[in-house]
Amino acid sequence: MPPEPSSERRSERARRAVLDAVYELATSKGYAKLTIEAIASRAGVGKPTIYRWWSCKGAVALDALDERLGAASDLPDTGDVAADLAAQITSVTAMLTGDLGRVYRGIIGEAQSDPELMETVREIIVDPRVRVCRERLDRAVAAGQLRADVPTAVMVDLFYAPVYYRFLMGFDDADVERSGDLVREVLRGLSTST
Amino acid sequence: MPPEPSSERRSERARRAVLDAVYELATSKGYAKLTIEAIASRAGVGKPTIYRWWSCKGAVALDALDERLGAASDLPDTGDVAADLAAQITSVTAMLTGDLGRVYRGIIGEAQSDPELMETVREIIVDPRVRVCRERLDRAVAAGQLRADVPTAVMVDLFYAPVYYRFLMGFDDADVERSGDLVREVLRGLSTST
Amino acid sequence: MPPEPSSERRSERARRAVLDAVYELATSKGYAKLTIEAIASRAGVGKPTIYRWWSCKGAVALDALDERLGAASDLPDTGDVAADLAAQITSVTAMLTGDLGRVYRGIIGEAQSDPELMETVREIIVDPRVRVCRERLDRAVAAGQLRADVPTAVMVDLFYAPVYYRFLMGFDDADVERSGDLVREVLRGLSTST
Amino acid sequence: MPPEPSSERRSERARRAVLDAVYELATSKGYAKLTIEAIASRAGVGKPTIYRWWSCKGAVALDALDERLGAASDLPDTGDVAADLAAQITSVTAMLTGDLGRVYRGIIGEAQSDPELMETVREIIVDPRVRVCRERLDRAVAAGQLRADVPTAVMVDLFYAPVYYRFLMGFDDADVERSGDLVREVLRGLSTST
DNA sequence: AACTAACCGAGACGGTACGTCGGGTCTTAGT
DNA sequence: ACTAAGACCCGACGTACCGTCTCGGTTAGTT
Secondary structure: OOOOOOOOOOOOOHHHHHHHHHHHHHHOOOHOOOHHHHHHHHHOHHHHHHHHHOOOHHHHHHHHHHHOOOOOOEEEOOOOOOHHHHHHHHHHHHHOHHHHHHHHHHHHHHHOOHHHHHHHHHHHHHHHHHHHHHHHHHHHOEEEEEEEOOOOHHHHHHHHHHHHHHHHOOHHHHHHHHHHHHHHHHHHHHHHOO | OOOOOOOOOOOOOHHHHHHHHHHHHHHHHHHOOOOHHHHHHHHHHHHHHHHOOOOOOHHHHHHHHHHHOOOOOOOOOOOHHHHHHHHHHHHHHHOHHHHHHHHHEEEHHHHOOOOHHHHHHHHHHHHHHHHHHHHHHHHHOOOOOOOOOHHHHHHHHHHHHHHHHHHOOOOHHHHHOOHHHHHHHHHHHHOOOO | OOOOOOOOOOOOOHHHHHHHHHHHHHHOHHHHHHHHHHHHHHOOHHHHHHHHHHOHHHHHHHHHHHHHHHOOOOOOOOOOHHHHEEEEEOOOOOOOOOOHHHHHHHHHHHHHHHHHHHHHHHHHHHHHHHHHHHHHHHHHHHHHEOOOOHHHHHHHHHHHHHHHHHHHHOHHHHHHHHHHHHHHHHHHHHHHHO | OOOOOOOEEEEEOHHHHHHHHHHHHHHHOHHHHOOOOHHHHOOOOOOOHHHHHHHOHHHHHHHHHHHHOOOOOOOOOOOOOHHHHHHHHHHHHHHHHHHHHHHHHHHHHHHHHOHHHHHHHHHHHHHHHHHHEEEEEHHHHHHHEEOOOOOOOOOOOOOHHHHHHHOOOOOHHHHHOOOHHHHHHHHHHHHHHO
C-alpha cells in the first residue's frame, strides 16, 4: 500500500521503527496528538523518510493497524450460521473497544475529510472482512438457511452497520459490545425458518 | 449550547456572521480547510469572539448545522409504520448527501478525537431525532404492528445504523440513499405479521 | 497634566485607585508587565475611565511617579556649592535605585518611542529639578565660586548627565550611586579656585 | 551574538533578508511599529526562523545596527588629546542623530525593561567603543596631558555621559550634536595644564 | 574493491494556523 | 453625566506542525 517511490533499497529498520512508534504514540497520547514530527522523533527517523513512503499520518497509522490486525480470517463454519456470525461480531467488537479500536477510530475520523484515505481504509480493512463474511453467508443461502432473495452483499452491510454505528457515534464500549444483540434481530428477518 | 461565559451583552450580529461564515466556508472549501482564522476573517469578527462562545471549530459548525436543520420534526403517522419510517429515512439520506451532510460528516470526523464534541453532536442532532422516531415506534408496538419483545430503543438503532454506516464509511451518495432498502429488510424481522 | 475632557464631575475615587494600582503593579511585576487591562482590573475601574483621563500607560505611570516624588525641593545652600550639589546627587541616585527608579526607567524606555511622552517627562520631572539646581548654581556664580563663562544651563546638564547615563545604560545600582564621584570631577573644572 | 541553537546549516540568505528588513522597517516606520510579523513578512521568512536565531525584536535590531556601525575604530592620535576626543564625539553624535540613532534609541528604550538585552547592547555597542577611548586616554595620561589620579574608566564615562544624556532624554538633535561643548568643559577639569 | 546512486538521520526553511494577550472603542446598566 | 463592566474588532504574540529542501553519512548493488 505504500506509494512506493520504487526500490528494494528501503530500510526495513526505518519501516519497523515508524510503525512501532505510530502505534505506541496513538495508543498512549491519543490519535489527535499524533503528529508526523512526533512519529519521526520517536522512531529516530527523518521526516522525509516518512513522507517518502506514506502520504499522510492516516496512511501510516493504517499500515500499523493493518499489521497488528493480521489477515482477515475465514468465519468458522459450524453449520449454525447465526452462531458463526455472532462469534464474528464478538471478535470485531472486542477489537473495536480495545487499543486498536482507538487507533481505527482516529483513522476513520481523519478519513471523513480525506476520501482517498477512506478508500484505502475500505480496501485494507473493511473489504477483506466483508469478503470472508459473504462467503459464509453464501454457503448459508445455498444451504437454505438464509433467504435467497436478499443479496448477501446487502446482508453483510446489515450485519456490520450496527457495530460501526455505535462505534462511530460515541456509544460507550459496553453498548458497542452489545451490538451483537442487534445483529441477532436482523438475522431473524433474514432467516428462512419460521 | 455555546458554553456561555454568561451574559445578555452578547452581540447577535457577531453570532449571525460567524454561523453564516462557517456554513459558507464549510460547504465551499470543505470542512478540512475550515479554520477559526478563516471564519473570523470572513465573518469580520475577532478570533477571541469565537473562542469566547465556542470551544472549537466543531462546536461552531455544529451550531450552524443545527440551525439549518431546524427542529426535529415528528414522524408522519399514516398508520403504516413501514411507509412512515421509509419516508423518514428518505428525508435523512437526502440531508446526508447534500451540503449539510458534508458539514455533518466533517463534524463527526473531528468528534472521533473529541469525546466532548461527540457527546454534543448526539445531544443536539441525534437524540431529538431518535426520540421522535421512538415515539412513532411505540405507537406501532401498541398497535400490534411491531414485536413487543424488542425494545424500541434497539429498533431505532437498527433503523439508523445502515444509514450512518454507509454515510461514514465512504459509500458513495447513491448507496447512502439506497440504505432505505436495508431498513426495509430490518423491518421485516421486527414485524408481527408472518 | 491629564488631558482633561473637561469636568469637575471626575471621580476622585477612580483617580486614586488607578494611581495606586499602577504603582503597585509597576513595582511588583515590573514596568514591562504593566498593562492598561491589569491597571483597570486591579483598580476596579473600567478601561474607558483610564483612557478618558490619560493617553497611554506611560502617562498614568508618570502621574503616579510624580505624585510620589513630591514637589522638587530647593537645593540646600550652605555656602559650599560642592557639598550642596553632592547632597542633591545623593538624593537623586537614592530615588533612581529604589522602587520609584524602576518605574521611572520604564517610563523613559517607553518614551524613547513616544516623543510626546518624553516631552511630558521633561516638563513634569526633569525641568523643575533642573530649575532649582540652576538657581543654586546662579548664586554660586554670583558668589564667584563657579566660572562665569560657562552657562549654568550647561553646568546643570553636566551634573545630571553622569547619573542618567549610568541609570539608563544598564550600570548596576552601586555604580549609579557612585556617579557622585564623577560629578565631583566635573565640578573641579568648573570651579574658579586654582 | 544570536543565541545559536547550534549549526552551520543556517541559511545566510535568511539572515541577510532579516537584517535588511529590520533596518528598513525601523527607519521607515519607526522602531515602535516594528514587529516580528512585519519583519518576517518583509524578509520573506517564517516567524519561527526569526525566533530560532534571535530572542526578541531588540536582539534582531541590535544585530542589524551593529552590522551597519561596523567595528569600533581606534581614536585618532594627533598628540592633542582634546582634539582627538572632540573628533570622536562628533562622529558619535553624527551617528546618533541619523537613521541609525533612531534605531539605537528604540533598542535602548526596549532594553529599559529587558536587562539581558541591555547587557547585550553594552557588550556589542558600548564596550568596544569605550575600550578604544580608554586606550587613547591611557596614552594621554602617560604623556602627562591628563591627570593620573582619575581612573581613565571614570574619564570615559564623563565623556560619553553628556552625549547619551541628551540623546536619551529627548533633547533635540541640535542639542545632542552640541554636547561636544560639554565634553570640552569636562576635559578642562581633567587636564594637567593650569 | 572501488564506485555510485539511493536512502538514511537530522534539522533548517517558508508557511499556516493555533489559542492568547492586550490595545483602544463602543454599548449597556447603574449610580 | 460619569462610572464599572465587559463585549467587540483588531493586530501581534510566540508555538506547533506542516511538507519541502538541503546536507553529509551510510549502505548496497554494479562494475
